Structures are given as C-alpha cells and as structure tokens.
Amino acid sequence: MKDIILVSHGDMAKGVKHSLEMITGKQKSVHVVSLKDDGDDKQFESDLLKIMSKINGKKLIIADLLGGTPCNVALTQYSEDEDVDIIAGMSLPLVVEATLNTQATTKNLIGSAKQIVVNVKNQLEQSTHIGEGNDIDLDKYAEFKGKENIVNIRIDERLIHGQVAGIWSTSLNTQRIIVINDEAATDPLQKSSLRMAAPTSMRLSVLTIKNAVKNINSGKYGKQRLFILFKNPTDVLRFIEEGGNINRINVGNMSHKNGARExxxxxxxxxxxxxVFHKIAEHGVDITAQLVPNDPIINFMEKLDR
Incomplete structure (x- = not known):
C-alpha cells in the first residue's frame, strides 16, 4: 500500500485526515505534517523529513496549496525522488480516492479531482427520474427467480453516503444499489438526492417495500451484484413479513433519538x-454490526442484550 502524507498550512491536513477516518475507519498509512502558526520553512522541513524517514516504499504527498510553503518544501526535497509523487490541491474527496484506490496513478487522481466541484442545486434539478423501466411481466425473469445475487444488506439511517458509496459498494464490486424505503421511493427530491450520492458507475433503484419484495423475488435483477439498503429495522421487518428473504444483515449507522441507548x-x-431487532432475529436472520469493511464483525444481538 502506498503511504500518503498530507501537508498543509495550520490544521487543514489534520482535519482532512479526521474526516477521512470518519468515513473509512482508521488509516495508519495516512500521515500529517503541518506548518505551525508560529512555524517557518525550517520547522516544516524538519517535521516532514522526520515523517518521511519512517516510511519505506512508494509515497504520495498531497499539499493544500500550489506554491505554498508545504508544497514548495516537499518539492525541494523530493523533486528527483522516483518513489515520491506530489499533488497540490488537497480536498477530502481527493484524499478518500487516493486512500481507497491504491492502484490510481497521480494522473488518475487529478482527473477525478477535476470532476469533484459541481453546482449541486443545478445537478439536482437536472437529475432524471429513477425508475424501474416499463417492465410489467416479471415472468420474463423466471430463470433468475430465487437466485438473486445479494452481496450485502445493511441498515444505515443515512442511506447512501461516503461509507456506502465510497467503501462498501466498491469493496463488494456492487453493480446495483437498492434503497428500500416507502418515503424515499415516493419523494422525487429524495430520489434525486440519492442518485447524486450514488457512484455514477452503479445502477440505483429506490423502491417501496412491496415493490422491492416483488422485484427481487422475481429475479428481475438477474445476476447483478445487489447491495440492499434499509433506513431502519422496522422496514427490514416489514420486508420479511411481505415475503422478502434475508439471511444476514449488517447494522451500520443509527443516530441518537430520545430514549435511545448506545x-x-x-x-x-x-x-x-x-x-423489532428481536423479531427480526426470530426469523433466523444473523444480525451483525460493522461500520466499514476493515472493522471487526460484531455479533449485534449479543451486544444488544448486554
């Protein structure tokens, strides 16, 4: 794995790493070097050299500002070192991409970064309706009936966000994300927002519970690798009671509410x-808790009953 060194004026690099780890979990291969408020190029150079001396192999330095002291010092020290690449223009999406896509070249990363800044309101207005096509006769998918290829089922109150779009979906080679929630499925604004949050390379379906059971059980999605998202356990139980098949579910994020315990x-x-969770378990569902793929898998029901 390539080590990444974030360098910046003040605490920007530290803040980006903190945000990165909120999304991806702990990243031991990501390091931080800051130009302190009362520091200068000598202070920064000393701190950078100290970090770099502890790292072997390929390294990527991501600086906050082209022409700033952190970038200039890094360039002075490593311009002729073939094991060190240097990029200026730090942003959280760029750092997430560099961390998760270990095969990406600097050219790939810069190309991705150019597409990061978008007019979100304009894109929301242009977002097309997410539908399931005009197929009425689900019998045409009979050969796939009962053979749905579900790679993960997750409860996540935020539905599609950084952990789902950037980590879980990618690590599982997902081809279609299916959001199952009656409210989202009947709200055009929520559907458009989910479309923008989903990776552009993946298909997306936003379905009511009844339609999800009907479509998945019919084999409508063929051999596609499906990642299914629920917003809460109540929707999961309703899905099961409507005839949906679930053997295992991962609980990711459920925020604090009045009367809730951790x-x-x-x-x-x-x-x-x-x-509700106990009723789900009574249906023979194995319930686990795991925030990101590199976290340990926890037996959720054992944890819940402590």
Missing part, C-alpha cells in the same frame, strides 16, 4: 427498536 459508537437504539 449499542456501539455508531448505533443507538430505542426500546421499540430493540423489540
């Missing part, structure tokens, strides 16, 4: 939600 750092549940 099960894990990212999961807070109310008494009513505890009851």
């Amino acid at each position: 099960v894990t750092k990212s999961i807070k549940v109310t008494i009513d939600e505890e009851v």
Whole structure:
C-alpha cells in the first residue's frame, strides 16, 4: 500500500485526515505534517523529513496549496525522488480516492479531482427520474427467480453516503444499489438526492417495500451484484413479513433519538427498536454490526442484550 502524507498550512491536513477516518475507519498509512502558526520553512522541513524517514516504499504527498510553503518544501526535497509523487490541491474527496484506490496513478487522481466541484442545486434539478423501466411481466425473469445475487444488506439511517458509496459498494464490486424505503421511493427530491450520492458507475433503484419484495423475488435483477439498503429495522421487518428473504444483515449507522441507548459508537437504539431487532432475529436472520469493511464483525444481538 502506498503511504500518503498530507501537508498543509495550520490544521487543514489534520482535519482532512479526521474526516477521512470518519468515513473509512482508521488509516495508519495516512500521515500529517503541518506548518505551525508560529512555524517557518525550517520547522516544516524538519517535521516532514522526520515523517518521511519512517516510511519505506512508494509515497504520495498531497499539499493544500500550489506554491505554498508545504508544497514548495516537499518539492525541494523530493523533486528527483522516483518513489515520491506530489499533488497540490488537497480536498477530502481527493484524499478518500487516493486512500481507497491504491492502484490510481497521480494522473488518475487529478482527473477525478477535476470532476469533484459541481453546482449541486443545478445537478439536482437536472437529475432524471429513477425508475424501474416499463417492465410489467416479471415472468420474463423466471430463470433468475430465487437466485438473486445479494452481496450485502445493511441498515444505515443515512442511506447512501461516503461509507456506502465510497467503501462498501466498491469493496463488494456492487453493480446495483437498492434503497428500500416507502418515503424515499415516493419523494422525487429524495430520489434525486440519492442518485447524486450514488457512484455514477452503479445502477440505483429506490423502491417501496412491496415493490422491492416483488422485484427481487422475481429475479428481475438477474445476476447483478445487489447491495440492499434499509433506513431502519422496522422496514427490514416489514420486508420479511411481505415475503422478502434475508439471511444476514449488517447494522451500520443509527443516530441518537430520545430514549435511545448506545449499542456501539455508531448505533443507538430505542426500546421499540430493540423489540423489532428481536423479531427480526426470530426469523433466523444473523444480525451483525460493522461500520466499514476493515472493522471487526460484531455479533449485534449479543451486544444488544448486554
């Protein structure tokens, strides 16, 4: 794995790393060097050399500002070092991409970075309706009935966000994300927002619970690798009671609500939600908790019942 060194004026690099780890989990291969408020090029150079001396192999330095002291010092020290690449123009999306896509070249990263800044309101207005096509006869998919290729089922209150779009979907080679929530499926604004949040390379379906059961059970998605997202455990239970098949589910994010208690750092549940989880488990569903793929898998029900 290529080590990444974030360099900046003040605490920008530290803040970007903190935000990165909120999305991706701990990243031991990402390092930070800051030009301090009362520092100068000598202070920064000393700190940079100290970090670089501890790292072997290929390295990528991402600087905050072209022509700034952090970038200039890095260039002076490593312009002729073939094991060190240097990019200026630090942003969280760029750092996430560099961290997760270890095969990306500097050219790839710069190309991706050029597409990062968008007029979100304009894009929302232009976002097309997310539909399931005009297929009515689901019998045409009979050969795939009961053979749906589900790579993960997750409860995540935020639905499609950095961890889902940038980490889970990519690591599982997802081809279609299916969001199952009645409210989202009937709200054009929510559907457009989910489309913008989803990776452009992946298909997206936003479905009511009944339509999700019907479409998935019919084999409509063939051999596509499906990542299924629920917003809450109640929707999961309704999906099962409508005839949906779930063997295992991963609980990712459930935020604090009045009367909720903490099960894990990212999961807070109310008494009513505890009851729902027990009903889901009674259907033979293995319930785990795992924020990102490199975190350990936790037996959620054991944790819940402590």
